[in-house]
Amino acid sequence: MILASPPSSGASLRAVELRLGPSWHQAGILLVMHVGALVFLAPLALPLALKGTLSLLVVISLVHTLAHALRRRPGSLVRLAWSEQGEWELEDQAGRRLKADLRGASYLHPRLLVLNFRERDNGRSHPVVITPDAVFQGNLGQLRVLLRLLGR
DSSP states (O other): OEEOSOOTTSOOOOOEEEEEOOOHHHHHHHHHHHHHHHHHHTTSOOOHHHHHHHHHHHHHHHHHHHHHHTTOSTTOEEEEEEOTTSOEEEEETTOOEEEEEEESOOEEETTEEEEEEEETTTOOEEEEEEOGGGEEEEOHHHHHHHHHHTTO
8 A cells, every 4th residue: 555645635734854863762772682682692502603603693683773773874764755745755865865655564653653665766665764863853743643644
């Protein structure tokens, strides 16, 4: 299900724009989870080579997920904008602007938003996790209202 256009009830919606920064809250949770995995891996009765490989995979996962949470990767989304015409525009860390559709598989919670976008040009998926501490500029409340009105 694609959620891109305004409702047909005649209600006029204002444009919404959010600039996203690093989420230290999300980074902290990811760090605790990965360190916990390493702690639980240590006492397991596994061959040393397997433990070392698994530990390396956990560290690689930590680096990768922290880069996303802190928006340090070139493809990390740093801006979301919805126009009054019902168009979503995303901007990544490298400055590329992308036209996208919001997919129905998104999640709203008071402390967490998970929005799944699909790029119009090539169909590439762009999930974005938004915690309140990651909103650099803009109104998260306006985005929540918009998403509810769009049927999410």
